[in-house]
Amino acid sequence: MLAIAGGKGGCGKTTTTLGLAGAFGRTRRSVLAVDADLDMPNLHLLAEVDGEPGLAAVANGGSIEDVTHPPPEPSGLSGVRVVPAPQSGTREVHFPAALSRLENGADHVLVDCPAGAGPDAVTPLRAVNHVLLVTTPDPACLRDTAKTAAMARTLNTPIVGCVVTKTERPPPGIERLLDSPILATIPDVGPPVLPDESVARAYDALASAILSKHL
Numbered sequence: 001m002l003a004i005a006g007g008k009g010g011c012g013k014t015t016t017t018l019g020l021a022g023a024f025g026r027t028r029r030s031v032l033a034v035d036a037d038l039d040m041p042n043l044h045l046l047a048e049v050d051g052e053p054g055l056a057a058v059a060n061g062g063s064i065e066d067v068t069h070p071p072p073e074p075s076g077l078s079g080v081r082v083v084p085a086p087q088s089g090t091r092e093v094h095f096p097a098a099l100s101r102l103e104n105g106a107d108h109v110l111v112d113c114p115a116g117a118g119p120d121a122v123t124p125l126r127a128v129n130h131v132l133l134v135t136t137p138d139p140a141c142l143r144d145t146a147k148t149a150a151m152a153r154t155l156n157t158p159i160v161g162c163v164v165t166k167t168e169r170p171p172p173g174i175e176r177l178l179d180s181p182i183l184a185t186i187p188d189v190g191p192p193v194l195p196d197e198s199v200a201r202a203y204d205a206l207a208s209a210i211l212s213k214h215l
Contacts, residue, residue, distance in 0.1 A: 001103055002160070002215065003125055005113040005152070006134040007144025012165035012186065013134045014043050015193055016203075017112040018077065019186070020132075022194065023207035025079030029107040032068065034083040036095065036124040037114040041085035046194075047071045054084030059098035064105045076194060081106070099127040117147050125157050130215060133162035133180055137170055142177060149178050160213055163206060183209040 004017045014037075021031040034055065035043035044051045049069035057067045068081035083102065086093055102109055111128055114120045125131060131152045135145035145162070152159055161183035164170040168187050175182055184206035189196045 001099060001109040001111055001128040001130075002210070003111045003113050003128040003131045003152075003157070004134060005121070005125065005131050005148050006115060006141070007117065007146070007148040008135075008141045009040065009115045011115070011134050011136050011141050011145070012163070013115070014046055014112050016132075016134050016163055016165065016186070016206075017043060017110050018046055018080070019194055019199065019203035020206055020210075021080045021108070021110055022075075022077045022200070023203040024108045025077060026204065027207065027211075029079060031080045032083060032102055032106040032109045033080055034099070034102060034109060034111045035085035036099075036111050037085055038093070038120060039114060041087060043112050044069070044082055044084035047077065047080075047082045048075070049082045049084070051084045051087040054086060055098050056086040056093050058083065058101055059094045064102065068105070076200065095123045096127050099124065115144075117151050121148070122151065122155065125152055125155050128157060131157050131159045132183075132210070133159060133178060135162060135164055135174070135178075136166045137164060137174075142174065146177055149180060160210060160215060 006013050021033040024031045053067045071077040113124050161181045165186040166188040186202045187198045
């Protein structure tokens with residue numbers, strides 16, 4: 001399982017989760033995109049799928065087939081199924097149990113994590129195998145992402161690298177700040193973002209870089 005994590009809301013975690021999921025799907029791999037953000041559960045909105053049932057049902061023993069939602073076609077998300085976060089505001093989700101049940105549900109399981117460094121962000125990071133950092137070039141976002149990187153290392157969760165969104169020319173020093181290689185940059189385009197061909201190519205390059213690490 002690969003966590004998609006960043007320190008600040010709006011850095012592009014959810015878009016990267018679906019963009020990378022679609023890129024893996026284009027390589028004929030099956031993918032689960034899981035929303036672990038209880039405060040801002042919007043993965044299902046971006047994927048245009050129902051918000052229920054989802055992660056809470058998985059934790060309560062529901063069938064994986066019944067709680068995963070394929071995005072509508074054509075969406076560029078062939079082979080992807082979405083597991084929404086709870087929509088009712090409940091925080092009674094046992095993440096380790098839910099994510100453990102999902103771990104073998106597809107070739108790749110991507111977990112869209114909450115922003116920040118609080119308990120909600122720590123819990124999914126404990127349960128995954130690796131972390132992909134997401135940041136914009138904004139200095140405040142970079143500082144918050146550095147905190148996320150430090151948190152992952154404290155939890156002994158390996159970081160595979162970082163993605164810099166909303167730019168094709170990241171400023172120097174990001175790799176040193178995050179102590180992680182830049183695996184891809186995502187161009188800043190107007191909405192809708194994911195259908196843009198340059199964005200799709202960027203996520204394809206990201207998927208190739210991750211697969212080269214044998215993940």
